[in-house]
Amino acid sequence: MGVRVEFQEEGERLVARPQGRLEAADADPFSSAILAKLQPGTKSVTIDLDELDGVSLGGIRAILRLARSLMGGQRSLDFVRGGQAVRHALEQAGLQELFSFTPALHPSRGHHDATS
Numbered sequence: 001m002g003v004r005v006e007f008q009e010e011g012e013r014l015v016a017r018p019q020g021r022l023e024a025a026d027a028d029p030f031s032s033a034i035l036a037k038l039q040p041g042t043k044s045v046t047i048d049l050d051e052l053d054g055v056s057l058g059g060i061r062a063i064l065r066l067a068r069s070l071m072g073g074q075r076s077l078d079f080v081r082g083g084q085a086v087r088h089a090l091e092q093a094g095l096q097e098l099f100s101f102t103p104a105l106h107p108s109r110g111h112h113d114a115t116s
Contacts, residue, residue, distance in 0.1 A: 002026055003052075005033050012043040019051040024058020031066040038075070045070055049082025049090075060093045067099070080104060 003026040006017045016034050034045060047063070055063075067077045078100035079090070090096065 003030055005030060007034075007037050009037075009039070009042075012041055013046055014038060014042050014044070015046045015048055017048040017051055021054040021056070022052060022059030022062070023056045024061075027058050027062030027065075030059070031062050031069070034066060035069060038073075042075060044076040044078065047077070047079050049079055049086050052082060052086050055086055055089050057093075060090065060095070063090075063095065078102070 003018050003020040003022050006019070008015045008017070014034070014037055016037075018030065022030060038045075045066075070077050079095075080102050081104060082090075082101075087101070090101075095101075
């Protein structure tokens with residue numbers, strides 16, 4: 001099936017919204033799509049987990065490879081929202097110790113999750 005990713009540029013931040021389930025087979029296309037959207041002025045990438053149904057171990061490895069690429073380019077990575085199963089999988093992998101997880105996009109950046 002494959003994961004789809006929508007993007008939104010917000011100044012120096014790129015927001016990626018994956019939709020579906022992030023499996024090992026989606027790992028390289030997912031990372032490549034994000035890296036291809038980076039602009040010279042992009043300083044951070046936020047992955048909005050709200051429409052992600054699940055993530056496999058291969059998907060988690062893809063996120064770690066993506067993070068390594070971003071850090072090599074002096075860019076940061078963080079996560080917002082996400083269902084319980086997705087957040088639990090990422091927490092079990094220890095990603096909450098490496099990256100920021102927030103319940104919603106910051107309202108001053110033009111988005112707000114009213115249900116959080």
